[in-house]
Amino acid sequence: xxxxxxxxxxxxxxxxxxxxxxxxxxxxxxxxxxxxxxxxxxxxxxxxxxxxxxxxxxxxxxxxxxxxxxxxxxxxxxxxxxxxxxxxxxxxxxxxxxxxxxxxxxxxxxxxxxxxxxxxxxxxxxxxxxxxxxxxxxxxxxxxxxxxxxxxxxxxxxxxxxxxxxxxxxxxxxxxxxxxxxxxxxxxxxxxxxxxxxxxxxxxxxxxxxxxxxxxxxxxxxxxxxxxxxxxxxxxxxxxxxxxxxxxxxxxxxxxxxxxxxxxxxxxxxxxxxxxxxxxxxxxxxxxxxxxxxxxxxxxxxxxxxxxxxxxxx
Amino acid sequence: xxxxxxxxxxxxxxxxxxxxxxxxxxxxxxxxxxxxxxxxxxxxxxxxxxxxxxxxxxxxxxxxxxxxxxxxxxxxxxxxxxxxxxxxxxxxxxxxxxxxxxxxxxxxxxxxxxxxxxxxxxxxxxxxxxxxxxxxxxxxxxxxxxxxxxxxxxxxxxxxxxxxxxxxxxx
Amino acid sequence: xxxxxxxxxxxxxxxxxxxxxxxxxxxxxxxxxxxxxxxxxxxxxxxxxxxxxxxxxxxxxxxxxxxxxxxxxxxxxxxxxxxxxxxxxxxxxxxxxxxxxxxxxxxxxxxxxxxxxxxxxxxxxxxxxxxxxxxxxxxxxxxxxxxxxxxxxxxxxxxxxxxxxxxxxxxxxxxx
Numbered sequence: 014x015x016x017x018x019x020x021x022x023x024x025x026x027x028x029x030x031x032x033x034x035x036x037x038x039x040x041x042x043x044x045x046x047x048x049x050x051x052x053x054x055x056x057x058x059x060x061x062x063x064x065x066x067x068x069x070x071x072x073x074x075x076x077x078x079x080x081x082x083x084x085x086x087x088x089x090x091x092x093x094x095x096x097x098x099x100x101x102x103x104x105x106x107x108x109x110x111x112x113x114x115x116x117x118x119x120x121x122x123x124x125x126x127x128x129x130x131x132x133x134x135x136x137x138x139x140x141x142x143x144x145x146x147x148x149x150x151x152x153x154x155x156x157x158x159x160x161x162x163x164x165x166x167x168x169x170x171x172x173x174x175x176x177x178x179x180x181x182x183x184x185x186x187x188x189x190x191x192x193x194x195x196x197x198x199x200x201x202x203x204x205x206x207x208x209x210x211x212x213x214x215x216x217x218x219x220x221x222x223x224x225x226x227x228x229x230x231x232x233x234x235x236x237x238x239x240x241x242x243x244x245x246x247x248x249x250x251x252x253x254x255x256x257x258x259x260x261x262x263x264x265x266x267x268x269x270x271x272x273x274x275x276x277x278x279x280x281x282x283x284x285x286x287x288x289x290x291x292x293x294x295x296x297x298x299x300x301x302x303x304x305x306x307x308x309x310x311x312x313x314x315x316x317x318x319x320x321x322x323x324x325x326x327x
Numbered sequence: 328x329x330x331x332x333x334x335x336x337x338x339x340x341x342x343x344x345x346x347x348x349x350x351x352x353x354x355x356x357x358x359x360x361x362x363x364x365x366x367x368x369x370x371x372x373x374x375x376x377x378x379x380x381x382x383x384x385x386x387x388x389x390x391x392x393x394x395x396x397x398x399x400x401x402x403x404x405x406x407x408x409x410x411x412x413x414x415x416x417x418x419x420x421x422x423x424x425x426x427x428x429x430x431x432x433x434x435x436x437x438x439x440x441x442x443x444x445x446x447x448x449x450x451x452x453x454x455x456x457x458x459x460x461x462x463x464x465x466x467x468x469x470x471x472x473x474x475x476x477x478x479x480x481x482x483x484x485x486x487x488x489x490x491x492x493x494x495x496x497x498x
Numbered sequence: 499x500x501x502x503x504x505x506x507x508x509x510x511x512x513x514x515x516x517x518x519x520x521x522x523x524x525x526x527x528x529x530x531x532x533x534x535x536x537x538x539x540x541x542x543x544x545x546x547x548x549x550x551x552x553x554x555x556x557x558x559x560x561x562x563x564x565x566x567x568x569x570x571x572x573x574x575x576x577x578x579x580x581x582x583x584x585x586x587x588x589x590x591x592x593x594x595x596x597x598x599x600x601x602x603x604x605x606x607x608x609x610x611x612x613x614x615x616x617x618x619x620x621x622x623x624x625x626x627x628x629x630x631x632x633x634x635x636x637x638x639x640x641x642x643x644x645x646x647x648x649x650x651x652x653x654x655x656x657x658x659x660x661x662x663x664x665x666x667x668x669x670x671x672x673x674x
Contacts, residue, residue, distance in 0.1 A: 044341070044342050045338050045339065045341045045342055046341065047341055047344050047345070047346050047347045047348075048346060048347065048348050049346055049348045049350070081522075081524070084524070084525075084528070114547070115547055115622075115624060115625075116547045116548060116550075116551045116625065119547075119548070119551035119552070119555065119625075120551060122551070122555050122559075123551050123554035123555045123558075123559060124554075126554070126555050126558070126559025126560060126563075127554065127558060127559055129559065129563050130531070130563070130566075133563060133566055133567070133570065134528070134566075136570075137524065137566070137570050145570065148570065149567065149570065149571070152563055152566075152567050152570075153567070156560060156563055156564070159559070159560070163555075176625055287335060287338065287339055288335065290338050291334050291335045291337075291338035291339075292331065292334070292335075
């Protein structure tokens with residue numbers, strides 16, 4: 014019974030976080046651009062979330078006649094499903110965890126690699142030039158950045174000796190992994206931004222060149238799924254950064270573990286929004302070159318150095 | 328790499344800057360006096376219409392949104408019989424103001440003229456003619472140009488110079 | 499455990515059958531992904547979570563994405579689906595189908611054989627055990643695979659190398 018409460022609670026909190034991020038992102042972007050952002054409906058403009066959700070629900074749910082209908086419909090569901098599945102292995106608190114999987118970290122990587130399909134299939138099924146270009150960019154970006162993401166994570170695995178995220182958190186009791194694994198942390202952060210195709214790496218969407226990229230043809234709640242999937246992805250990467258590098262729910266005892274976890278996650282979400290506010294979008298080939306020529310060797314170096322140091326200390 | 332972090336820091340510092348937004352309906356943006364907004368027809372200091380119905384504004388208008396018809400009063404003075412501006416077409420370029428020889432048509436700093444019905448954006452003369460001298464207080468066209476009255480042509484009254492012959496090159 | 503296995507196995511077989519029978523290559527690839535995922539589930543049920551994760555990450559997540567990537571670039575639409583339907587006459591598929599039928603018969607015969615020695619309890623093979631066996635008894639195979647991959651990397655580097663341009667591209671024709 015308790016188990017179902019955890020699942021329900023996590024799902025409730027996550028979906029509300031994703032919706033609340035609509036408001037949070039607009040307010041924080043406005044703050045950094047010397048504006049106010051939404052501040053009319055409700056206290057601090059919070060009801061904009063409600064208004065946006067209603068708008069998405071009541072928009073015409075249009076399937077273009079030239080699209081591949083079945084694939085077009087289920088592509089947006091993949092992204093939300095895969096991201097939500099990833100959340101099952103994250104320990105939100107000492108005992109708050111949906112699935113205590115032995116291979117938690119690999120499960121996260123597997124689910125994030127499945128998330129690529131929503132972009133690829135959505136872009137392909139739209140049967141539209143811009144959508145296809147966006148999908149191609151998205152696929153190549155996400156496949157290549159997944160590689161360094163996995164490589165960077167292996168440093169954490171070497172230090173903690175486990176794929177289980179709960180054990181990884183426990184292994185950080187003495188010192189957070191952000192200190193010994195700083196390079197890995199930076200690589201994972203960059204790869205995480207690319208993986209959720211957030212700005213500045215929003216190359217698959219790139220409004221200024223590709224209309225809206227892979228979701229050009231989507232409207233209504235089907236677009237809303239992509240939208241929520243993106244915000245859930247931001248939350249997921251932030252939660253993973255906290256779990257893997259910043260001690261998860263560990264923290265001084267005056268607050269419960271969950272609160273520490275939420276606070277740290279919030280800091281990283283704000284960092285994502287700050288990145289969006291301050292960075293220009295790189296060109297597609299620059300992004301790939303940066304990934305393969307800089308991040309990939311760096312992540313290999315990080316892995317080898319970590320392994321060598323751990324072995325020599327034994 | 329360092330420049331990226333520096334730009335992130337600078338953007339972060341903007342959190343503590345003053346916001347540039349005017350909270351519009353409560354707080355109006357300050358508009359300069361010569362801001363080109365709603366078009367009005369002004370009156371001279373005596374309260375008479377300045378417009379003489381010369382059609383120059385209608386000719387100057389690039390989008391042809393001004394239409395009027397001149398009429399003549401019993402004292403020989405011209406005035407617009409009707410004057411109509413279609414604000415759904417107007418681009419607020421201010422050419423009509425420049426073309427006007429009598430400073431009658433003026434653009435004033437007011438932009439709050441949204442309507443639900445498009446037809447309501449066609450302003451007639453009673454809506455355009457305001458009870459004010461606009462940007463040129465004290466200017467009276469007829470005081471400068473002179474006016475013929477019944478029985479006397481321009482320049483024939485006592486202590487009045489004959490009108491300048493604009494077609495002559497002589498001083 | 500039993501029910502989960504049968505569901506996953508049924509999905510695997512069904513989706514594989516769909517892969518063969520689809521005319522639209524994109525749909526066929528999607529069914530192939532479903533098939534790979536259900537095989538991963540079976541791996542997980544029978545105590546190989548590491549294998550299951552790798553199956554999803556590498557096969558479903560990377561290789562199939564690349565396949566879809568190439569199919570996407572080839573712009574195969576309704577017309578090629580029609581072509582496919584046109585080519586796939588019984589004359590073409592009956593030979594391989596018969597051969598496969600023989601194999602299936604053999605498989606059924608083997609399964610029907612008197613009880614095989616009972617399979618032991620399901621043992622969870624954790625990542626550590628996989629690593630130990632890879633770098634212990636199977637080190638030679640790992641090294642060989644590494645060499646193969648190295649050849650692949652060198653080849654990719656050679657193909658992807660760009661000559662440094664000295665002149666502007668507009669002037670190239672003039673200098674030739």
